[in-house]
Amino acid sequence: MIGKAEAAVVDYHQIASRDDEHGLITPYSSVHTSERPKTVLEKGLRISKFLIHIIALVATAAVVGVNFATVYGWDQGSLHISDNQANNFLQFAAKLHEIVIVGSLTAIVMHHIRKRLVSSKGLPFGLLSSGYQVSSAEFLFSRGFRSAFSTDGTLILTLAATIIFVKVVGPSSAIVVIPRLDWWNVRTPFNSTLQLYLDSSSDQLYPTNLGPPNMTLYQGCDTVEYSSCCPGAAFDDLKNWAASWYNSGVAPNISMTEATTDVQRGLLIETNQMLFTNEWKLTEPNTNPDISVTTTLTQPILELAGLFWDYIQENSSREINKIRKPMLVSTDTAPIYAPVVQVKCATFNYSEAIEGPGPDNPVVSFPLDVLDNYMGIWTSIVWPVDPSLWNFTRPMNVTNFTWVDVSSYSDGDGPGASLGALITLPTIAVGSAYGTSTSWDFSQQSLLIPCLINAKWAAAKIQYKPNSSNQIIQNITRPGDLGVGDGQNVTEASGQPLGLSDTIHISPEWAALLNVAGIASTSASGESLNTTMVEALLSQFITSEMDPIYSPYMALGAKLTTFLPPQTYSVLPATIAAVVAEDLSRQDSNWTTPTLSFKWTQSKLPFINPRLPFINPRLPFINASLAAFDAKAAAWITRIDFTIERYGYGYGYQGSSTVVFGLAVLLTYAAVAIGYILYSIYHQVLGTGFTSRAWGQMGEILALALHSGRAGELQNVGGGVEERATWKMRVRVRELGVDRLELVVRREDLDGAPPQLDKKYQ
Numbered sequence: 001m002i003g004k005a006e007a008a009v010v011d012y013h014q015i016a017s018r019d020d021e022h023g024l025i026t027p028y029s030s031v032h033t034s035e036r037p038k039t040v041l042e043k044g045l046r047i048s049k050f051l052i053h054i055i056a057l058v059a060t061a062a063v064v065g066v067n068f069a070t071v072y073g074w075d076q077g078s079l080h081i082s083d084n085q086a087n088n089f090l091q092f093a094a095k096l097h098e099i100v101i102v103g104s105l106t107a108i109v110m111h112h113i114r115k116r117l118v119s120s121k122g123l124p125f126g127l128l129s130s131g132y133q134v135s136s137a138e139f140l141f142s143r144g145f146r147s148a149f150s151t152d153g154t155l156i157l158t159l160a161a162t163i164i165f166v167k168v169v170g171p172s173s174a175i176v177v178i179p180r181l182d183w184w185n186v187r188t189p190f191n192s193t194l195q196l197y198l199d200s201s202s203d204q205l206y207p208t209n210l211g212p213p214n215m216t217l218y219q220g221c222d223t224v225e226y227s228s229c230c231p232g233a234a235f236d237d238l239k240n241w242a243a244s245w246y247n248s249g250v251a252p253n254i255s256m257t258e259a260t261t262d263v264q265r266g267l268l269i270e271t272n273q274m275l276f277t278n279e280w281k282l283t284e285p286n287t288n289p290d291i292s293v294t295t296t297l298t299q300p301i302l303e304l305a306g307l308f309w310d311y312i313q314e315n316s317s318r319e320i321n322k323i324r325k326p327m328l329v330s331t332d333t334a335p336i337y338a339p340v341v342q343v344k345c346a347t348f349n350y351s352e353a354i355e356g357p358g359p360d361n362p363v364v365s366f367p368l369d370v371l372d373n374y375m376g377i378w379t380s381i382v383w384p385v386d387p388s389l390w391n392f393t394r395p396m397n398v399t400n401f402t403w404v405d406v407s408s409y410s411d412g413d414g415p416g417a418s419l420g421a422l423i424t425l426p427t428i429a430v431g432s433a434y435g436t437s438t439s440w441d442f443s444q445q446s447l448l449i450p451c452l453i454n455a456k457w458a459a460a461k462i463q464y465k466p467n468s469s470n471q472i473i474q475n476i477t478r479p480g481d482l483g484v485g486d487g488q489n490v491t492e493a494s495g496q497p498l499g500l501s502d503t504i505h506i507s508p509e510w511a512a513l514l515n516v517a518g519i520a521s522t523s524a525s526g527e528s529l530n531t532t533m534v535e536a537l538l539s540q541f542i543t544s545e546m547d548p549i550y551s552p553y554m555a556l557g558a559k560l561t562t563f564l565p566p567q568t569y570s571v572l573p574a575t576i577a578a579v580v581a582e583d584l585s586r587q588d589s590n591w592t593t594p595t596l597s598f599k600w601t602q603s604k605l606p607f608i609n610p611r612l613p614f615i616n617p618r619l620p621f622i623n624a625s626l627a628a629f630d631a632k633a634a635a636w637i638t639r640i641d642f643t644i645e646r647y648g649y650g651y652g653y654q655g656s657s658t659v660v661f662g663l664a665v666l667l668t669y670a671a672v673a674i675g676y677i678l679y680s681i682y683h684q685v686l687g688t689g690f691t692s693r694a695w696g697q698m699g700e701i702l703a704l705a706l707h708s709g710r711a712g713e714l715q716n717v718g719g720g721v722e723e724r725a726t727w728k729m730r731v732r733v734r735e736l737g738v739d740r741l742e743l744v745v746r747r748e749d750l751d752g753a754p755p756q757l758d759k760k761y762q
Contacts, residue, residue: 037739037760037761037762038694038760038761039758039759039760039761040118040692040694040733040741040755040759040761041118041690041691041692041694041755041756041757041758041759042690042691042692042757042758043690043691043757043758044684044691045680045681045684045689045691046691049680049691050677050680052100052103052104052107053104053107053108053673053676053677055100055104056097056100056101056103056104056669056673057104057670057673057674059096059097059100060097060101060666060669060670061670063097063173063176063177063651063666064176064663064666064667064670066651067176067651067652067653067659067663068653068663069651070184070185070650070651070652070653070654071650071651071652072184072186072646072648072649072650072651073179073648073649073650073651074086074648074649075323075324075325075646075647075648076181076324076325076647076648076649077324078324078648083181083649086649087178087179087649090177090178090179091174091178093177094173094174094176094177094178095170095173095174097173097177098169098170098173098174101169101173101666101669102134102135102166102169104669104673105134105162105165105166105169105669105672105673106131106134106135108672108673108676109130109131109134109159109162110131110695110696111676111680111692113127113130113131114692114694114695116155117695117731117732117733118732118733118754118755119732119754120732120754121730122730122731122732123152123730123731123732124144124147124148124151124152124155124727124728124729124730124731125144125148125726125727125728125729125730125731125745126142126143126144126145126146126147126148126727126728127144127145127148127152127155127156127159128701128731129144129698129701130145130159132697132698132701133163134162134163134166135163135166135167136163137163137164137167139163140160140163140164143721143722143724143727144721144727145159147724147727147728148727148728150728151728165665165668165669168665169665169666169669171662172661172662172665172666173662173666175658175659175661175662176651176659176662176663176666179649179650179651180649180650180651180652180656180659181647181648181649182647182650182655182656183327183645183646183647184645184646184647184648184650184652185643185644185645186320186323186326186643186644186645186646189320189644196304196308196639196640196641196642197637197638197639197640198300198301198304198637198638198640199637200300200588200637200638201637201638202638204588205298205300205337205588205638206298206337206457206501207504207587207588208457208501208502208503208504208505209504209505209507210504210505210506210507210510210584210587211505211506211507211508211509211510212507212509218230218231218510218513221513221516222512222513222516223516223518224516224518224519229586230513230586231510231513231514231583231584231586231587232513232514232515232516232533232583233586234256234582234583234586235516235519235533235536237254237256237582238254238537238575238578238579238582239521239536239537239540241254241267241578242537242538242540242541242571242575243540245540245541245571246540246541253266253267253268253269254266254267254269254578255267255471256296256302256582256585258299258302258303258306260303260306260307261303261306261307261309261310262306262470263302263303263305263306263464263470263471263472264302264470264471264472265296265297265302265471265472265474265585266296266471266473266474267294267296267578267581267582268294268295268296268476268477268478269292269293269294269574269577269578270292270293270294270478271291271292271293271570271573271574291342291343291344291369291573292342292343292344292570292573292574292576292577293340293341293342293343293577294340294341294342294343294574294577294578294580294581295338295339295340295341295458295460295474295476295581296338296339296581296582296585297336297338297460297462297472297474297585298336298337298338298339298584298585298586298588299585299586299588300588301336301462301640302472304640305328305462305464305472305642306464306472308328308642309328309464309466320644323644323646324467324646324647324648325465325467325468325646325647325648326465326466326467326644326645326646326647327463327464327465327644327645327646327647328462328463328464328466328642328643328644328645329461329462329463329642329643329644329645330460330461330462330463330640330641330642331641331642331643332461333641334638334639334640334641335459335499336459336460336461336462336640337457337458337459337460337499337501338457338458338460338474338476338585339455339456339457339458339504339580339581339584339585340455340456340457340458340476340500340581341418341453341454341455341577341580341581341584342453342454342455342577343451343452343453343454343573343574343576343577343580344367344369344451344452344573345367345423345449345450345451345452345572345573345576346365346366346367346449346450346451347447347448347449348362348364348447348448348449348450349445349446349447349448350390350396350424350445350446350447350448351396351445351446353390353391353448354391363382363384364384364385364387364390364448364450365382365383365384365385365450366383366385366406366409366417366420366450366451366452367450367451367452368381368383368416368452371416371417371452371454383406383409383420383452385404385420385422385448385450386404389402389404389422390422390424390448394424394446396426396444396445396446397426397444397446398424398426398446399423399424399425399426399531399535399538399539399542400422400423400424400535401421401422401423401424401515401532401534401535401538402421402422402423403419403420403421403508403511403512403515404419404420404421404422404450404508405419405420405507405508406418406419406420406452407505407507416454416503417452417453417454417503418453418454418455418503418504418505418506418580419453419455419506419508419511419580420450420451420452420453421450421451421453421576422448422449422450422451423447423448423449423450423451423538423572424446424447424448424449425446425447425449425538425542426444426445426446426447426542427445427446427447428444428445449572451572451573451576453506453576453577453580454503455503455504455506455580455581455584456500456501456502456503456504457500457501457504458476458499458500458501459499459500460474460475460476461474461475462474462475463475504584506580510587513583514533514534514579514580514583515532515533515534515535515579516532516533517531517532518530519531519532519533519535519536521535521536521539521540533579534575534576534579537575537579538571538572538575541571690757701743704733704741704742704743705743707740707741707742707743708736708741708742708743708744709736709742711744711745711746713726713729713745713746714726714745729745729746730745730746731743731744731745732744732746732752732754733754733755734752734753734754734755735752735753735754735755735756735761736752739759739760739761739762740761740762741755741761741762
C-alpha cells in the first residue's frame with residue numbers, strides 16, 4: 001500500500017512519451033490509426049452550421065403561425081380515427097419539435113463553449129462538460145457548476161437560464177402543437193352575408209314605459225280568453241311551478257317553451273329563504289321580509305334564434321349544416337337585453353295596523369331596499385301604502401292581491417320603482433295561554449304585505465346549442481348579482497360588464513293584464529277557488545289543514561282554518577318577480593316578426609319570414625340600395641347578430657393562458673436562434689468569426705484530454721474532485737508543437753498559441 005507521503009513524490013509524465021514496462025501504453029509512433037488530421041477552426045460560413053436552427057425555426061414558425069391565425073382542426077369525433085389517437089400522433093410531432101429546439105440550443109451553447117476554450121480567458125474546469133448537459137437539470141446542482149459561479153457569474157447564469165428554458169420548451173411545444181378541445185368561431189358559415197332582424201324598434205322590444213297609449217295592442221288580453229301572445233300567457237306554467245315548489249319545498253327554475261320552434265328559455269329565480277324562529281313577531285315590519293331577483297330572455301329573441309336554426313336545417317347546402325356540434329352566440333355589436341325584476345316585501349299585522357300608528361304599530365309602508373338610492377337606516381323617506389287599499393272591515397281568512405301605482409313616489413332623483421303590490425294573506429297567531437308552555441292560544445289573523453318592484457333591462461348574451469339541447473341559455477346565471485339597493489352600484493355580473501337601463505315604469509293598466517280575474521284554481525288543501533291570476537298562484541301555498549312539521553315555536557300554526565305556512569314568505573316576492581319578469585319577456589311577442597335577410601348583391605335585399613314554411617329563399621326582393629335600407633331600418637327594426645361556433649379541436653391563443661405562455665416560450669427561442677444566426681453572420685463578415693465542429697460530443701473532449709499531457713494541478717483527482725479551487729481552474733485548448741493540440745489546465749494564463757484557422761491538427 002502506498003501511503004500519503006509516498007503518493008506525494010509520484011512523478012508525472014505526458015501520456016504519449018511515457019514508457020510502460022508492461023506494454024499497457026504504447027507511444028504514438030508505434031500505433032496504427034485510421035484517424036486523419038482535422039481542421040478545428042474553419043474560416044467562412046457553412047450553411048450546414050445553421051441547418052438545425054433553420055429546421056427548428058421553420059417548425060416553430062408553423063406552430064406559432066397556426067395559433068396566431070386561429071386555425072380550426074376538426075369537429076369532435078369526426079375523424080376516421082379517435083380523437084385520442086389523433087392527439088397521440090401530434091404528441092410525437094410535439095416531441096420531435098422539442099428535440100430540434102433542444103438541438104438548436106445545444107449547438108448555440110457549444111459554439112460559446114468552443115469560443116471560450118480557444119480564447120485567452122478560457123473556461124472554468126467545472127463547466128467543461130456544460131455544453132453536453134443542456135438538458136440535465138441535475139447539472140445545476142453539481143459541485144463543479146456551483147463552484148464556477150464566483151469566477152464566471154455571467155456564464156453561469158446564462159447556462160442556468162438555458163437549462164431551465166430547455167425544460168420548459170417540452171411542455172410548451174406540446175401545449176402549442178396539440179390542438180385544444182373548445183368552442184371555435186366559424187368565420188364564413190354562409191355563402192353570403194346573413195343578418196337577422198326583428199320588425200320592432202329597440203324601444204318596442206325593450207320599453208321603459210308600459211301602459212297608455214299602447215294598451216290598444218293588448219286587445220283581448222284582459223279576459224280569461226287571452227291568447228298565447230298576451231303578457232299573462234305564462235299563467236299555467238307559473239301555476240305548475242308554484243305547485244311544484246309547495247310540494248317539494250325547493251324553489252325550482254322554470255323552462256318556458258316557445259310554441260313555434262319548441263326552443264326553451266329559463267326563468268331564473270333567486271330568493272333568500274327565511275329562517276323562522278320563535279322571536280318572529282307580526283308587529284315588526286321588515287322582520288320577515290325577503291328579496292327575490294328574477295330574469296329571463298324575451299320571447300321574440302327566443303323565437304328568432306329557434307326559427308333561424310330551423311331555416312338553416314332546411315337549407316342543407318349551407319356549410320354550417322355540416323357542423324356536428326354548432327352553437328349560436330349573440331354578439332356585442334347588436335346587444336340583447338333581458339328583464340331583471342327585483343321584489344321585496346314587508347309584513348304588517350292587519351289587526352294592529354287598523355288601530356292606527358303608534359309605538360308598536362308602525363305605518364304600513366313599502367320596503368325601500370330595492371331603490372337605486374336606498375341608504376338603509378340613514379334614509380328619511382317613507383312610502384306609505386294608501387289606507388283605502390287596506391283599512392276597512394273584512395274577513396280575516398281571505399286572500400287578496402292588488403297592484404299599486406307608485407309613480408307618484410320618488411327616491412329623490414325621480415321615480416324609484418316600477419310598481420307596487422299589496423297582498424292580504426291569512427295566518428294563525430299562536431301564543432302561550434295562562435303563562436304556561438303546555439297550553440296554546442290559537443287566533444285567526446290577517447297579514448298586510450306591501451311589496452315594491454324594481455324592473456330594469458340588463459344587457460345579456462345568449463348561447464344556443466341546437467344539436468345538444470333545445471334550451472337557450474344566457475350569461476346572467478345568477479340574477480341576484482344584479483340586485484340594486486343597499487347603497488350598492490352593481491356594474492358587473494357573471495364576468496360580463498352589464499348595461500342596466502333606467503327603471504321600467506309599469507302602469508296599473510298594463511299590470512292588470514298580469515292579474516286577470518275569473519281564474520278557477522284549487523288551494524293546497526283542495527278547496528275550489530275563483531280568483532285572479534296572482535291570487536291563484538298564491539293559493540298554491542295556502543291550506544286549512546294542520547301541518548305537523550311546523551311547531552308553535554315558529555309563531556305560525558294551524559287550527560282547522562286557512563293559514564299560511566312559513567316558507568310562503570319566501571314565495572311572495574319570488575312569485576311576483578316571476579310574474580312580472582315573464583310578462584315583460586312577452587310584452588312585444590305578438591307584434592314582432594323574425595326576419596332573415598341575405599345581402600347577395602348591392603341592389604337586391606331578399607327577406608325571409610321563417611314562420612312561413614317552404615318559402616323560396618330568394619323571394620321576395622327589395623329593389624333598393626342597401627344604404628337606403630340601413631337608413632330606414634334604424635327606425636323600425638332591431639338587428640340581432642349571431643356568431644356561429646363549433647365544438648372541436650383547433651389552434652388559437654384567445655382565452656387560454658397556457659397557450660399564451662407556450663407561445664411566449666417558443667417566440668423567446670425564435671428570438672435567441674435568429675439572434676445567434678445574425679451574430680454569426682456579422683462576425684463572419686467582419687472576419688472575426690469561425691466555424692467549428694470539433695468536440696461536439698463528450699467522447700471527443702475526452703479524447704482531447706487523453707491526447708493531452710498530464711496537468712500537475714490535477715493531482716489526486718483520480719477518485720473525484722472535492723476542492724472548489726480545482727473546479728475553478730481555467731481550461732484552454734492550445735497548440736503543442738507544430739500540429740498538436742492539448743487541453744491545458746492552469747491557474748494562471750499559459751504561454752501558447754490558440755488553434756489557428758483552417759489548420760489541421762493531429
